[in-house]
Amino acid sequence: MRGLWPILKRELLGLFVTPIAWVIMAAFLFIEGLFFYFLIMSYSSQSDVIVGMGPAEAFFGQSEFFYFPLVLICPVLTMRLFAEERKSGTIEALLTAPVTPAAVVLGKYLATLCVYVVMWAPTVLYMFILSSHGEIDWSLVATGYAGTLLVGMAYLAIGTLASALTSSQLAAAMGATVFILAFFVMGYAARGFDEGSTRSMLEHVAVSSLMNDFSRGLVDSRRLVFWVSFAIIPLYATIRTVESWRWG
Amino acid sequence: MKTKKKKVPAAPEAPSTNDDTASVDTTEGLSSAAESETTTQAARDAEPEAEAGRARRRSDRATKLAASVSLMSVIVIGVLLNILASRHFKRWDYSASGEFTLSDGTVDTLRGIDEPIKLIVLVSRETPIGVSLEEMLEGYRQHTNKLEIEFVDPDRDQARLVELQKLYGLLAAEAGGHVIIDAALIVIQGERHRYVLGSELVAVDDPTDMRTRPRLEYAITSAIRHVRATTPPVICFTTGHDELSLDKAGTEGMAELADRLRKNNFELKTVFQPTADAPADPLAGCELLVVATPTAPVPKEHTLAMTHFVEEGGSAFVVLGPVPNKAQTDVMDLQLDELLALAGVKLEHDVIHEYDPSRRTRGSNGTEFFAESRVHPVTERLVREEAAGAAALVNYTSSLTDLEGAVKPEPLLTTSAKSFGIVDYLARLPAIEPTAVDLPGPRTIAVAVERPAKPGQERGSRMVVASSMNLLFGANWNDPSFRGNSLFVEGAFSWLASHERFLDIPDKPLKTTGLRVTEDALSSMFRYVVLVMPVAMGCMGIAIHFLRRRRPQSKRSLA
Numbered sequence: 001m002r003g004l005w006p007i008l009k010r011e012l013l014g015l016f017v018t019p020i021a022w023v024i025m026a027a028f029l030f031i032e033g034l035f036f037y038f039l040i041m042s043y044s045s046q047s048d049v050i051v052g053m054g055p056a057e058a059f060f061g062q063s064e065f066f067y068f069p070l071v072l073i074c075p076v077l078t079m080r081l082f083a084e085e086r087k088s089g090t091i092e093a094l095l096t097a098p099v100t101p102a103a104v105v106l107g108k109y110l111a112t113l114c115v116y117v118v119m120w121a122p123t124v125l126y127m128f129i130l131s132s133h134g135e136i137d138w139s140l141v142a143t144g145y146a147g148t149l150l151v152g153m154a155y156l157a158i159g160t161l162a163s164a165l166t167s168s169q170l171a172a173a174m175g176a177t178v179f180i181l182a183f184f185v186m187g188y189a190a191r192g193f194d195e196g197s198t199r200s201m202l203e204h205v206a207v208s209s210l211m212n213d214f215s216r217g218l219v220d221s222r223r224l225v226f227w228v229s230f231a232i233i234p235l236y237a238t239i240r241t242v243e244s245w246r247w248g
Numbered sequence: 249m250k251t252k253k254k255k256v257p258a259a260p261e262a263p264s265t266n267d268d269t270a271s272v273d274t275t276e277g278l279s280s281a282a283e284s285e286t287t288t289q290a291a292r293d294a295e296p297e298a299e300a301g302r303a304r305r306r307s308d309r310a311t312k313l314a315a316s317v318s319l320m321s322v323i324v325i326g327v328l329l330n331i332l333a334s335r336h337f338k339r340w341d342y343s344a345s346g347e348f349t350l351s352d353g354t355v356d357t358l359r360g361i362d363e364p365i366k367l368i369v370l371v372s373r374e375t376p377i378g379v380s381l382e383e384m385l386e387g388y389r390q391h392t393n394k395l396e397i398e399f400v401d402p403d404r405d406q407a408r409l410v411e412l413q414k415l416y417g418l419l420a421a422e423a424g425g426h427v428i429i430d431a432a433l434i435v436i437q438g439e440r441h442r443y444v445l446g447s448e449l450v451a452v453d454d455p456t457d458m459r460t461r462p463r464l465e466y467a468i469t470s471a472i473r474h475v476r477a478t479t480p481p482v483i484c485f486t487t488g489h490d491e492l493s494l495d496k497a498g499t500e501g502m503a504e505l506a507d508r509l510r511k512n513n514f515e516l517k518t519v520f521q522p523t524a525d526a527p528a529d530p531l532a533g534c535e536l537l538v539v540a541t542p543t544a545p546v547p548k549e550h551t552l553a554m555t556h557f558v559e560e561g562g563s564a565f566v567v568l569g570p571v572p573n574k575a576q577t578d579v580m581d582l583q584l585d586e587l588l589a590l591a592g593v594k595l596e597h598d599v600i601h602e603y604d605p606s607r608r609t610r611g612s613n614g615t616e617f618f619a620e621s622r623v624h625p626v627t628e629r630l631v632r633e634e635a636a637g638a639a640a641l642v643n644y645t646s647s648l649t650d651l652e653g654a655v656k657p658e659p660l661l662t663t664s665a666k667s668f669g670i671v672d673y674l675a676r677l678p679a680i681e682p683t684a685v686d687l688p689g690p691r692t693i694a695v696a697v698e699r700p701a702k703p704g705q706e707r708g709s710r711m712v713v714a715s716s717m718n719l720l721f722g723a724n725w726n727d728p729s730f731r732g733n734s735l736f737v738e739g740a741f742s743w744l745a746s747h748e749r750f751l752d753i754p755d756k757p758l759k760t761t762g763l764r765v766t767e768d769a770l771s772s773m774f775r776y777v778v779l780v781m782p783v784a785m786g787c788m789g790i791a792i793h794f795l796r797r798r799r800p801q802s803k804r805s806l807a
Contacts, residue, residue, distance in 0.1 A: 017796055022789020026782045033777035040773060044765040053376035055763060062376070122781055129773060133763050137344045191373070195398065204334055212379050217343030225333035229326040236322050240315050 003099025007107025035065035060144035061211025075176035078159025079169040081108045086167040101242040116152040140217045147214025154230040161234040164241045354469045358391040366436040370429045372401040384464045435471040442471040480515045484534035488520045489542035504722035531557040537564040541717040563710040563744040569717040570646045591697045591711040592655035596647040598669035616643040619661035626743045630735040639732040642716035647691040657695035712740040
């Protein structure tokens with residue numbers, strides 16, 4: 001996959017030397033910080049123990065505060081990947097360079113994934129704060145972050161595809177948000193169905209199923225398969241899309 | 249990788265012949281021949297180009313088709329993989345406590361299920377304990393396909409809840425806008441079922457340290473084992489001594505208790521019925537004997553049979569109280585002293601009067617009062633719910649005096665230090681004032697004892713003795729103000745009828761499920777996580793932005 005590394009470097013520099021990534025990260029940390037603070041308030045104001053779940057588990061996916069930033073931030077991170085280059089015309093230069101479409105797509109995608117990881121990295125401090133006020137199961141923290149990474153991989157892949165399908169950044173962000181939101185709503189819709197195949201299917205695609213498992217230290221092969229394929233398929237479609245631009 | 253397809257230059261148009269025609273109009277024939285030759289030549293030249301164009305278009309179409317097919321294939325493979333994964337899945341539990349890792353005992357139990365078992369979870373899936381139950385039951389499903397699981401949200405599925413209440417005698421109440429059910433789970437197989445209480449799902453060793461010990465697996469597997477047990481425990485109720493009737497419904501009947509016991513999969517039987525063909529051993533087959541408020545003297549042979557039953561390892565629940573004799577002059581001797589002696593107690597011929605105004609009820613003259621509960625497995629739930637106002641409300645009780653023998657009875661219910669056991673109560677009516685002959689408080693009115701095990705027995709017989717008849721009244725299960733009584737009686741039955749077989753599920757380690765944070769710590773947390781961290785990130789972005797603006801344009805090449 002020739003050209004992956006230079007593209008990754010170029011994208012990372014492009015993201016980190018402009019204020020956009022920092023603004024996104026600041027906004028993200030504000031929302032997550034607020035969520036964490038409310039969580040601690042909730043746990044400390046309980047006169048009795050909260051049966052079935054500790055605060056570390058609750059942080060990962062037991063509130064809409066966890067999903068809300070992801071639904072909005074992932075499309076914003078990815079919206080400029082191809083849409084901006086197509087609008088400014090720099091995509092022509094990239095396409096004529098000796099790099100494969102796969103390298104172009106993966107280079108850009110991995111750059112946003114790096115930003116995503118950097119975005120979450122400061123939240124490890126929250127876990128240290130928790131550990132200073134009680135015991136914490138670091139295995140649960142690790143699987144919680146693994147689940148978060150899987151969600152990010154999938155959402156960013158959707159965003160990358162949306163960016164490749166349009167030359168408007170806004171349209172790319174909107175498209176990705178709507179798609180991600182649709183999957184998110186499907187998870188909620190599952191609650192409205194009785195036990196059966198429809199419910200199972202909706203639960204299979206629900207992000208809450210993934211985070212409920214991973215936040216409790218459970219790694220389920222079904223979740224792994226779904227979320228990895230949810231990341232791979234849009235990426236493959238993006239590679240094909242970029243390839244099609246070379247056909248003229 | 250080099251570009252796969254280079255743009256092929258457009259095929260050159262056939263050269264225009266208009267100018268040539270104008271210049272050579274005098275030599276029309278020649279020009280016509282030349283034109284014809286030129287056209288033929290152009291046609292000859294254009295033919296391979298057109299062919300190349302067609303080939304290129306064919307190739308493009310083929311490439312696009314291949315790309316579409318490969319994309320569709322990837323999607324189809326992805327969908328198929330997910331279908332396969334949903335049918336054959338594996339889960340790994342990485343939690344330090346192994347909370348969702350099933351023990352061998354549970355796996356054996358699940359693999360041994362031959363008839364379908366239905367589990368009705370009466371907890372919302374959206375609550376933390378609901379999610380944990382769902383995760384745990386998902387693990388159970390991995391080992392058997394005989395489990396049918398139904399989640400009923402008590403707040404949303406009201407109709408289903410009412411149906412279940414009628415079927416299984418569930419108690420429901422509303423608190424804080426939520427419906428609270430006494431059972432968290434019902435395990436059903438055929439006609440048998442078992443409740444799992446919410447309190448059984450988690451153990452709290454010390455309520456002050458904000459840590460809990462998960463017991464989901466133990467509670468669920470125990471219930472499954474219980475409904476699969478082939479022979480339900482038999483409880484024998486004594487009759488023939490003017491006891492409360494098992495069939496009598498209403499406030500002072502035992503029909504409510506009988507119904508509750510049957511719904512908990514106990515088999516009920518009455519013994520000592522005055523029939524011509526009385527069996528030689530009336531208590532054969534009984535696992536638990538209930539002496540349910542006799543109000544007539546018990547014949548010697550019956551007392552002997554009961555004593556023998558307990559001595560041989562049977563358990564007994566004795567509920568009795570002061571009964572006036574026929575002349576209404578004294579309390580009747582029920583002739584159960586030998587049986588009570590096995591519990592290490594003696595029933596005094598007194599009637600307890602409670603003088604503590606915080607315990608006696610209004611207008612009862614001190615004979616009806618709230619008893620103090622002592623910590624014991626029997627009173628576990630009662631003690632836990634005392635904070636919510638539950639207490640055993642007793643009426644016309646007598647003292648149970650410790651015989652100070654080898655058997656050490658543990659008090660379950662006591663009176664206050666201000667109470668008195670009034671002797672010669674009936675003779676002194678109506679004016680009751682404590683005197684020096686009366687028994688000073690605190691008095692014991694219910695005890696539990698586990699007798700030493702005989703050789704070959706895993707544990708000795710158990711006895712619970714209570715000296716208030718109203719503990720068995722049906723009102724305890726109908727009127728919420730008597731909830732303390734129902735908790736006491738149910739606790740007594742649970743403790744007395746416990747089975748020998750125990751699930752070998754090791755205790756899970758304690759995990760933090762609550763936090764104790766000072767206000768100072770909370771404020772500093774707010775500063776760090778809500779203000780300092782995001783602001784630091786924002787400042788970093790601003791700094792980078794200004795640094796870039798200061799650098800010369802030429803150096804900003806890469807970005």
